[in-house]
Amino acid sequence: MSLKFSCDMMLHDVVRWLRFLGYDTEYSRYKRRDKNRIYLTSNEKLNDVFLLKHETLSERIMTLEKEFRIIENAKPFTRCSVCNVLLGIATETDIDNLPPFVKRNFDSFKKCPECGRIYWKGSHYEKMIEFLKNLFPDLLNL
Numbered sequence: 001m002s003l004k005f006s007c008d009m010m011l012h013d014v015v016r017w018l019r020f021l022g023y024d025t026e027y028s029r030y031k032r033r034d035k036n037r038i039y040l041t042s043n044e045k046l047n048d049v050f051l052l053k054h055e056t057l058s059e060r061i062m063t064l065e066k067e068f069r070i071i072e073n074a075k076p077f078t079r080c081s082v083c084n085v086l087l088g089i090a091t092e093t094d095i096d097n098l099p100p101f102v103k104r105n106f107d108s109f110k111k112c113p114e115c116g117r118i119y120w121k122g123s124h125y126e127k128m129i130e131f132l133k134n135l136f137p138d139l140l141n142l
């Protein structure tokens, strides 16, 4: 999976989702174009970028799947949704301060090397996967 994206500020929910799916996704800096990135925007005045004109998140995600196969090639639970960097494995010390029920119920923890956030496949993760399964019942094998 080598797709990289760049989105404008209006697409912050799309940014969060693309990172959740494992894609390197930055906020656009149009003055410094990176030709290895796919530029997404909701602004109809911009040329030369992929226009996501639909209003709802569901429609936007479906458009991105149709165009770029983002679900098929997704690697969820691999990237920090805040920092956009790849997650590492969390150590015992890293998870020391997590609530006891989290430590009891989950056995896979990852840590962002940048911000230190700990990730596990809790209810937030489940909700996002559920949302995707509703959109793509046939496709998703996450």
Ligand SMILES: [Zn+2]
Pocket: 080, 081, 082, 083, 084, 085, 112, 113, 114, 115, 116, 117
């Ligand atoms: Zn982070």
